[in-house]
Amino acid sequence: MRYHTPQTFEEAARIAATGSGTTRFLAGGTDVLVQMRTGLVTPDDLIDLKHIPGAYDITQAPDGGWQIGVAVSGAALGEHPELGRAWPGVVEAMELVGSTQVQGRATLTGNLCNGSPAADSVPALVAAGAVVRVTGPDGTREVPVEEIPEGPGKTALVPGEVVSALLLPPRGAAGGDAYQRFIPRTEMDIAVVGCAVNLTLDGDVIRAARVALGAVAPTVLLVPDAAAALVGSHWDDGARARIEAAARAAARPITDKRGTAEFRTHVAGVLAGRVADIAYRRAKGEQT
Amino acid sequence: MTTIRVTTEVNGDRVEFLADPRETLLDVLRDKLGLTGSKEGCGTGDCGACSVLLDGRLVSSCLVLGVEAEGRKVETIEGMAPGEELHPLQRKFLEHAALQCGFCTPGFLVASKALLERNPDPTEEEVRYWLAGNLCRCTGYDKIVRAVLDAAAEMRGAG
Numbered sequence: 001m002r003y004h005t006p007q008t009f010e011e012a013a014r015i016a017a018t019g020s021g022t023t024r025f026l027a028g029g030t031d032v033l034v035q036m037r038t039g040l041v042t043p044d045d046l047i048d049l050k051h052i053p054g055a056y057d058i059t060q061a062p063d064g065g066w067q068i069g070v071a072v073s074g075a076a077l078g079e080h081p082e083l084g085r086a087w088p089g090v091v092e093a094m095e096l097v098g099s100t101q102v103q104g105r106a107t108l109t110g111n112l113c114n115g116s117p118a119a120d121s122v123p124a125l126v127a128a129g130a131v132v133r134v135t136g137p138d139g140t141r142e143v144p145v146e147e148i149p150e151g152p153g154k155t156a157l158v159p160g161e162v163v164s165a166l167l168l169p170p171r172g173a174a175g176g177d178a179y180q181r182f183i184p185r186t187e188m189d190i191a192v193v194g195c196a197v198n199l200t201l202d203g204d205v206i207r208a209a210r211v212a213l214g215a216v217a218p219t220v221l222l223v224p225d226a227a228a229a230l231v232g233s234h235w236d237d238g239a240r241a242r243i244e245a246a247a248r249a250a251a252r253p254i255t256d257k258r259g260t261a262e263f264r265t266h267v268a269g270v271l272a273g274r275v276a277d278i279a280y281r282r283a284k285g286e287q288t
Numbered sequence: 289m290t291t292i293r294v295t296t297e298v299n300g301d302r303v304e305f306l307a308d309p310r311e312t313l314l315d316v317l318r319d320k321l322g323l324t325g326s327k328e329g330c331g332t333g334d335c336g337a338c339s340v341l342l343d344g345r346l347v348s349s350c351l352v353l354g355v356e357a358e359g360r361k362v363e364t365i366e367g368m369a370p371g372e373e374l375h376p377l378q379r380k381f382l383e384h385a386a387l388q389c390g391f392c393t394p395g396f397l398v399a400s401k402a403l404l405e406r407n408p409d410p411t412e413e414e415v416r417y418w419l420a421g422n423l424c425r426c427t428g429y430d431k432i433v434r435a436v437l438d439a440a441a442e443m444r445g446a447g
Contacts (some may be wrong), residue, residue, distance in 0.1 A: 003292060003309035003355055033351045034332045036310070046309065048356065064438075075345060099421020100399065101336055104345040105352070187420045 001043055005051040009135040009164035012047050017137045017160030019045040025162055027055070027071045029100065031114040036132045049162070056141060058083055063230035064170030070110075074103040075165075083216035087168055088282060089177030089196055096181060099188060109163045112145060115153040118191040122149065122220040123212035124179040125210050127196035129169050146212070150221040175200040176282030178275045180265045181214070191215045192259040195247065195271035197279040199230060206280070211243065216251035216268050223250040226272055235280040244269035266288035298358070299367030299391035307354035314338045316354035317364060325365035325394045329423065335352040336422035338397040340364050342414035346402040348421075368401060376440045376446075377401055384435035396422050400436045409445050412437060 006012040016023045019043030032178075037043040045098045049055055056070035060081050066083060074094045077083065084091045095108050097120050111121045112132070118133050134141050134147060137160045148155050157163070177198035181191035182223075194214030199206050209228035227240035253264035281288050291306040298321065305320045317323045317340070326349055329335035333351040340349045341363040349362075368375045377400050379414060380386070387393045396419065403410060403418045410418070415436050416429070 001310055002290075005355075026356075029351055029356075030333060033312070033353070037312075037331050037350070050356070073345065081305070096334075099336065100346050100418050101329075101339055101348040102352075102419045104334060104347040119362070187417060 002045050003263040004045060004047045006047060006049070007051060007053070009049075009052060009162055012049060012052065013048050013081070013135050013137060013160050013164050013288050015045060016162060017063070019062055021045070023047065023159070025049055025113075028073060028107045030102050030106040031110060036063050047162075054165075061170075064172070066165040066168040068108060068168065071107060071230050074098075074106050074108075075100075077108070078103070087124075087177055087195060088126050088127055089179045089198060089279065090121065090124045090168065093179035093194075093196065094121040095186075096120045096179075108166055109142065112148055112166075113155055113157070113163060115149055115151070116190075116217055117152055118179055118194065118215040119220065120179070120191055120194055120214065123194050123196035123214040125166070125168075126197040126212035126220055127179075127210045128177055128221050129198070131167045131169075132163045133165040133167060134161050134229070135164040138165065142167070145221065146222045150274065151218045172200060174283055175204070176279040176284070178278035178282060178288075180278070182271060182277050190258065191254055193251075193253075193264050193267040195231075195268065195275045196274045197272070199276070199279050199283055200282075201283045204234050204284075206235060206239075209276075211276070212246070213247060213251060213271060213272075214269055216253040216264050221250055223247060225250060229278060240273045240276070243272045247272035253262060294355055294358045296359065299363055305354070309353060309355050312350050313340070313342075313352040313357055313362070314349040315356050316357070317349060320354075321388075322368050322385070323364050326352050327394060327397075329391065329395075334421075335392070335395070336399060336419075337392050337395040339398040339422065341398065341402060342347045345346055345352045346399055368397060372400050375401065376442050377404070377436065380435040380439040381432070381444070383410045384438065386427060386431040386435040392422060392424045392426075396424065396432055400439070403436070404427075404440050404443060408440060408441060409439070 003019045020131035024043040026048045055069045058067045082279035161195045179196040181194040183189035199209040207225040209230040211223045229246045249267045250267040251260045251268040255261045330336035333348045338349040379388040
């Protein structure tokens with residue numbers, strides 16, 4: 001195995017594009033090293049992205065948007081006061097991943113690129129309208145997060161492409177986001193169902209919304225029908241019933257050891273209602 | 289296989305070693321540097337027995353490559369006791385019998401020290417959540433949690 005420490009993402013992409021065998025990018029390593037240790041993947045080229053300037057940085061653009069470096073850990077994300085106020089749902093989702101030790105290394109970008117349909121941070125990123133910057137042999141492009149996962153362990157990135165930054169839009173006024181998952185214990189588990197809601201208000205009325213579900217399909221789902229159930233409402237009982245129904249209609253889960261398809265479908269609705277309630281109250285400025 | 293020269297700091301001392309890039313930091317600590325306090329329980333980041341601080345951040349050293357330690361600071365259980373004195377956490381673990389076989393103990397101590405440096409007055413719930421990534425198959429955790437809370441109280445009193 002060759003270990004590389006490129007100084008730029010262009011160089012990282014070049015190494016990956018010209019590699020002859022299996023390539024893996026290394027940021028937090030909490031998935032890649034497990035795959036290596038269990039013999040699932042033996043990279044010929046391991047490309048450590050942490051020597052690239054900016055990899056550990058969280059920066060806010062003049063328009064209020066955020067750029068999150070590929071090596072920013074869950075712990076660092078959770079300690080950033082302004083980001084936590086702007087996008088509490090994204091931060092709380094990432095903080096649900098793994099143990100304190102895993103939080104010390106695991107990254108949002110890694111959680112996305114690992115391609116798990118149950119990844120906790122991905123529904124929150126999708127609901128937030130996050131975009132990844134992808135650097136490849138043909139230059140750099142920006143891709144909405146929901147277009148990256150293609151199935152369990154599979155992404156839309158082609159060989160030689162590397163995620164070089166994660167971008168969150170400006171929060172703006174009167175907005176709120178939230179994420180919850182169902183697990184049968186209190187921590188250290190993988191989502192049976194996850195749900196994220198991001199919305200903005202005009203007075204008491206929901207003006208715009210994005211809803212995403214995790215662990216109920218081969219990829220994290222953006223659910224436009226669930227968002228449409230909210231828009232124009234005052235978050236009343238009718239809206240709650242509509243988002244629950246829309247979330248259940250969008251869920252197409254499998255039955256496995258974590259839960260049956262029927263249970264997951266039911267819980268998708270329950271969580272959609274609860275999470276929309278939290279997002280609405282956050283958008284109203286309540287502390288939740 | 290090419291080995292890579294790595295310069296790092298372990299428990300305040302500058303250290304150099306040659307690492308196969310596949311070797312974990314845990315392998316390097318135990319087999320190259322003779323620091324066998326960090327244990328390998330699972331090797332996949334599930335049990336916390338190999339907990340160390342990397343640039344002040346609690347991590348599982350089995351999920352860090354030795355070559356990643358270049359230019360960084362590593363703190364292990366061997367650096368916990370100041371000289372001949374035990375660290376208050378170590379003393380409280382003994383007083384509360386918060387260990388039986390002892391295999392998980394270095395990881396619990398390193399993780400608990402990291403908690404108390406961030407939060408000198410944690411609730412029981414905060415201790416349990418913080419230590420959720422450290423597995424103990426002997427004690428049932430209650431004595432460990434009590435030892436951590438007692439050490440925290442003593443350290444607050446001393447401060």
